[in-house]
Amino acid sequence: MAHQILVDVCSSCGACESECPNRAISHKGKIFKINPDKCKDCKGDFDTPQCAEICQTGACVPLEQAA
DSSP states (O other), X not given: OOEEEOTTTOOOOOHXXXXXXXXXXXXXXXXXXXXXXXXXXXXXXXXXXXXXXXXXXXXXXXXXXXX
């Protein structure tokens, strides 16, 4: 499973981008997105996905929750 950033909820603060140990988060202008091929939910690095931990708006969610 990977995470996704909900564009409508994201405040574009950029905090998640620097927290990602896999560099799976990028942005184009103020739109942030997570590359699902690079995202491994921080398994092996942290107990919980760091994007979800740092996100103050709740925009970083598991892909299955975003559907």
